[in-house]
Amino acid sequence: MDNAYWNKIKSGDRQAFRLLFDEYYSPLCLYANSFLHDLETAEDIVSNFFIKIWEKKESIEIESSVKQYFLFSVRNSVYSYLRSGANKKVEIEPVLKKFDNTPVEEYALEKEEVFLRVETLIEKLPEQRRKILKLAAFEGKTYKEISEILGISVNTVNTQISRAYRFLRDNLDDYNLFLLFLYKK
Numbered sequence: 394m395d396n397a398y399w400n401k402i403k404s405g406d407r408q409a410f411r412l413l414f415d416e417y418y419s420p421l422c423l424y425a426n427s428f429l430h431d432l433e434t435a436e437d438i439v440s441n442f443f444i445k446i447w448e449k450k451e452s453i454e455i456e457s458s459v460k461q462y463f464l465f466s467v468r469n470s471v472y473s474y475l476r477s478g479a480n481k482k483v484e485i486e487p488v489l490k491k492f493d494n495t496p497v498e499e500y501a502l503e504k505e506e507v508f509l510r511v512e513t514l515i516e517k518l519p520e521q522r523r524k525i526l527k528l529a530a531f532e533g534k535t536y537k538e539i540s541e542i543l544g545i546s547v548n549t550v551n552t553q554i555s556r557a558y559r560f561l562r563d564n565l566d567d568y569n570l571f572l573l574f575l576y577k578k
Contacts, residue, residue: 395413395458396458399413415536421442422439425467428471429474434474511561515527521553523557525543525557526554526557528542528543
């Protein structure tokens with residue numbers, strides 16, 4: 394489905410871009426932050442990534458999945474940042490070793506453990522928040538679709554999703570949050 398959105402984005406569809414942005418922004422920030430341990434810089438890198446892909450949308454060909462393309466692009470952006478003179482906060486050598494030693498495919502080894510931990514945490518959420526999170530994260534529903542299904546406002550959906558992710562963020566490390574994002578679909 395993301396590849397269908399990408400084709401719309403290539404045609405200039407701002408709404409499709411917004412949907413992909415809403416779905417991927419937070420998880421990509423967590424992914425970048427798992428290398429940087431600096432959320433503000435991670436958010437800047439991911440924001441710049443989205444600006445670049447919008448500006449270059451006509452020329453970008455995604456041969457794999459959108460998710461895979463986004464992950465590798467953000468990973469490369471983090472790498473470029475670390476190599477640049479702009480990096481004053483992060484010690485580069487340990488992070489570069491992490492890049493070298495953790496290809497995206499190896500994250501599959503810990504999939505079941507992460508899902509069990511996340512399922513346990515999700516069950517601790519209030520009922521409506523749990524329903525909203527499952528519809529968004531595991532069924533791929535948009536905020537608008539969730540609001541229609543549950544008869545609540547889009548703003549309420551957004552608030553509940555934010556609170557659910559904050560709860561998960563507080564109870565999981567960035568690495569496990571990234572694994573959840575990588576395998577949610």
